Amino acid sequence: MKPHVARILYPSIVAIVLLTLWQGIVTGFKLPPYLVPSPILMLQTLVTDWQALGLALLFTLKITLFSFLTAVVVGVLISFVFVQSRLVETALFPYAVLLQVTPIVAVAPLIIIWVKNPTASLVICATLVALFPIISNTTLGLRSIDPDLQSYFAMNRANRLQMLFRLRVPSALPYFFGGLRISSGLALIGAVVAEFVAGTGGSSTGLAYQILFAGYQLNIPRMFAALLLISLTGVALFVLMAWLSKLALGSWHASELSRD
Incomplete structure (x- = not known):
C-alpha cells in the first residue's frame, strides 16, 4: 500500500471504529442528549444549525489566520535579530519564554x-499564544548550520546578509516548518480561549461564544457540533502546514525524502 494512502486509510478506520463505538454506547445505555449526544445527532445539529455555526467558524478562522500570520512575521523577525548576536539572544530570549509560560487567560x-x-484584542491574545514556537524553532534552525559551510562562507568573505539568507535560512527551513505546525494549532487555541475570556455577543462571534451559549441553554448537541x-x-491547519513543508522540502531535505 502506498504511504499517502495509508496515512489517510488507517486514521479513517480508527475514526469509524470510535464513532461506531460511541454511537453504540449512547444507544445501548439510552444516554440522554443533554449528557452525551450521539454522533448522528451531533451531525444533524451541525446541519440544522449551520447558519449560526458557519458564521461563527468564519469569525474564529479569521482571528486564527490573522494571529498565525502575525506570529510568523514577528517570530521570524525576532529570530533574525537573535541570530545576529548571542548577547541580544541571551538578554531577550527569557522574555520570549515568559510569553509562553504566562497563561493567556491571565x-x-x-x-x-x-x-x-x-477583533484586534483577540488577534493580539492569540498571537501571544502562537509566537513562541516560531521564535524557538526558527532561532534553533538558524543556529544549526554546518561548521564547514560556515567556514567556507567566511573564507569567501560573505557578509552578514549573505550568511543569513544563503546559509542560515536554508538550514533553518525544516525547523521553521516544524514551528508552523505547532503554531497554527496554538493560534486556533489562542483564538478560542480569547473568545471565551472576551465573552463577546452579537453577530461577530466565534465558536467559543456558540459553545458558551449552547451551554447556557443545555443544548449539548450544538456544543459538540461547535467542538467538532x-x-x-485544527486538523485542517496541521495538514496544510504539513503540505507546505512537503512542497518546500520534499525535493531535497532528508526529513521529507525518508521512506520509513
Missing part, C-alpha cells in the same frame, strides 16, 4: 481592556 482581560477594537468544527479546523 493577561487577556487586560489586553481586551487596553485595546478597544474587539474546532477540531476539524
